[in-house]
Amino acid sequence: MKASGNCYKLQLLLAHLNQPYRWIDVDSTAGETRTPEFLAKNPNGKVPLLELEDGRVLSESDAILCYLAEGSRFLPADRWLRAQTLQWLFFEQYSHEPYIAVARYVAKWLPADHPRQADLPRLRERGYQALDVMEKHLATQDFFVGGAYGLADIALYAYTHDAAVGGFEFGRYPAISAWLRRVEAQPGFVAQTY
């Protein structure tokens, strides 16, 4: 689903890896993740889903990132650097995505009179808390882990770059803003289009 940052993460990594793949659009807003065929592959009914040529399937965007990046410079072999990468990936899924991605979804895709519009103030409050944590880290470091661009940057870029759509303002986040530009300057970078 092109509009999903969780799906875009994989697009971005695969572009960096220069790895060929086939993209199949699945629109969760049209119920396509709730069909019997899709649920047979991912009982949790979510995109993205990675399907290997032999039919094995893997869900959860950040688990797929780790699988695809194994052996590449985007997921270091060093035990401590890997641990820090995972720390930021879990931060992204627990403290960042549920607020920044969901605020973006509510603000852009739900009607102005939808009851979930009432969630926006709390989503933004929590989203800003996540951005505060990122700003603090990036104030002294160019990238999230070990001074080099990697999976943590890819995962956090996916929804941060488009957070303005959810009503987040970046004037108070100069370090995040500079980091977004550094990510976009990486060789092989592809922008999200939807």
Next chain:
Amino acid sequence: MKASGNCYKLQLLLAHLNQPYRWIDVDSTAGETRTPEFLAKNPNGKVPLLELEDGRVLSESDAILCYLAEGSRFLPADRWLRAQTLQWLFFEQYSHEPYIAVARYVAKWLPADHPRQADLPRLRERGYQALDVMEKHLATQDFFVGGAYGLADIALYAYTHDAAVGGFEFGRYPAISAWLRRVEAQPGFVAQTY
């Protein structure tokens, strides 16, 4: 924090690994994760937090599990088994804990007239969706990944075993109920006490 399933995960893994450690109680409900001292170690203000002897710190319970389990039978070296382990760890943090752990917290620790009691129906609806996914998987497999007890079981056991406190009923989950007993029968298992 003994009552936290996210902290208990580490207790359980460390017991299996027979690895010595020092436990420092930090009570988030008493503001102890929001002190300047704590925030200097984890700017995201959450427990658990792992501190190594040299002062390096790591946050995010499931990232800490992966770090501690490296090289042990609880986190297989095989690329596909690792990917599946991560899939279930991200499932736990995104689709399970935010509903099952939070319902438990609201039901047990917040006053009966607290406004967040109104969240319980939705928390339970989503929590049951997560339990449905687990039940389906465990209907044909003894453990979550590769037929052997490991990190995915430890992470998912942490809040599932105590979900009744949040109002979840297990009558419709025979496979989960049998799996809980299998986890408790593992050598070195320690129960959560709080």
